[in-house]
Amino acid sequence: MILTKETPVAVVGLGLMGCSIVTCMLLAGHPVVAVAPVSVDLLHAENRIKTHLQKSFDNELVQHEPEHYLKNLQITEDYALLKDCKLVIECTLENIEIKEAVFKKIEAVISPEALLTSNTSAIPISTLQKLVKHQERFLGLHWAEPAHTTRFLEIICGDNTDIKNGEYLYELSHHWQKEPILVRKDIAGFICNRLMYAMYREAISLVENGYATVEDVDRSCRNNAGYFMTFVGIFRWMDLTGVPAYHAVMQQLLPTLNNSTDVPELIDKIVREGGKGVANDHGFYDYEPGEGKLWTETFNKFTYEVRELAMRYPHDVVRQKYIEQKASQASEEAPQ
Numbered sequence: 001m002i003l004t005k006e007t008p009v010a011v012v013g014l015g016l017m018g019c020s021i022v023t024c025m026l027l028a029g030h031p032v033v034a035v036a037p038v039s040v041d042l043l044h045a046e047n048r049i050k051t052h053l054q055k056s057f058d059n060e061l062v063q064h065e066p067e068h069y070l071k072n073l074q075i076t077e078d079y080a081l082l083k084d085c086k087l088v089i090e091c092t093l094e095n096i097e098i099k100e101a102v103f104k105k106i107e108a109v110i111s112p113e114a115l116l117t118s119n120t121s122a123i124p125i126s127t128l129q130k131l132v133k134h135q136e137r138f139l140g141l142h143w144a145e146p147a148h149t150t151r152f153l154e155i156i157c158g159d160n161t162d163i164k165n166g167e168y169l170y171e172l173s174h175h176w177q178k179e180p181i182l183v184r185k186d187i188a189g190f191i192c193n194r195l196m197y198a199m200y201r202e203a204i205s206l207v208e209n210g211y212a213t214v215e216d217v218d219r220s221c222r223n224n225a226g227y228f229m230t231f232v233g234i235f236r237w238m239d240l241t242g243v244p245a246y247h248a249v250m251q252q253l254l255p256t257l258n259n260s261t262d263v264p265e266l267i268d269k270i271v272r273e274g275g276k277g278v279a280n281d282h283g284f285y286d287y288e289p290g291e292g293k294l295w296t297e298t299f300n301k302f303t304y305e306v307r308e309l310a311m312r313y314p315h316d317v318v319r320q321k322y323i324e325q326k327a328s329q330a331s332e333e334a335p336q
């Protein structure tokens, strides 16, 4: 199967992530069928997608105004319109029963060779895979919000996925301006969340045990890891800054890191009290009413700026420089 930018693709579930994934697909040039599994999605989806498209234009991510892309968008409650789609991205609530019911409706319509994927954050792909008819074409496609600006995409194979489908999506996603990660064997949390949750656990433990405040731990993340991570990942960082030092520190530090398997009380208490974070001005920080909304708006603006930086420093930026230098040296040394 050859998927090109003319191939119709679909997103099922038009919440926060569904709308930004639709935007990403539209910006890449695909005709998109956007299915609203619950009618309430119809109230906000079009506006949200339009706003993403407008901001993408305003921030010079793309050269065309929203109307250019909206011609390619169909928002519907009718699953029958998925018939010609060759890639379907399920993006409904993180709930197995809901996802299973949605897969059934999708598979009743799409052709057997169309790829079916899920944006689940944490449900193992091999578990979801057991709920579908054609297991070899089922994969995880794990995006980061906002999907149209971030370069992150994990493509996850379940136990019964045909690896060729994973490799195929890996290639294709370069056209969506991703720097994709192919997870060849299913593992809980995939790659990114395993790394991040190790950090969340340690961060909470430092606060709970009185070593530092929430503010101080955050400042430490932002101004150390946050300072280099758009440029390099942790392995390149260790190479850049000297591997033996990390080896020495690991001997001392690893035995002291938190390895508890319980959900920490600090986060449990917030959730018990109904705290959601900036969404309802109640999280690890204290927010004045409405301050949370301002955080969301400010973050949205930041995503465009950090994307610009990320695009200037792709993963192979140095290799490209090296090749150019070599080529120019070779031409200087060549006999005239």
Ligand SMILES: NC(=O)c1ccc[n+]([C@@H]2O[C@H](COP(=O)([O-])OP(=O)(O)OC[C@H]3O[C@@H](n4cnc5c(N)ncnc54)[C@H](O)[C@@H]3O)[C@@H](O)[C@H]2O)c1
Pocket (backbone or CB within 6 Å): 012, 013, 014, 015, 016, 017, 018, 036, 037, 038, 041, 091, 092, 093, 094, 095, 098, 102, 119, 120, 121, 122, 142, 143, 144, 145
């Ligand atoms: N929010 C993130 O940053 C993020 C990141 C990566 C992955 N994800 C995953 O993406 C998926 C969607 O997350 P979101 O943040 O967009 O959630 P959301 O709450 O914004 O949207 C959920 C959507 O689920 C659908 N839905 C709700 N009830 C339903 C029902 N009974 N039957 C069928 N569909 C129903 C609707 O389309 C709704 O808009 C989840 O699996 C989540 O874990 C989210």
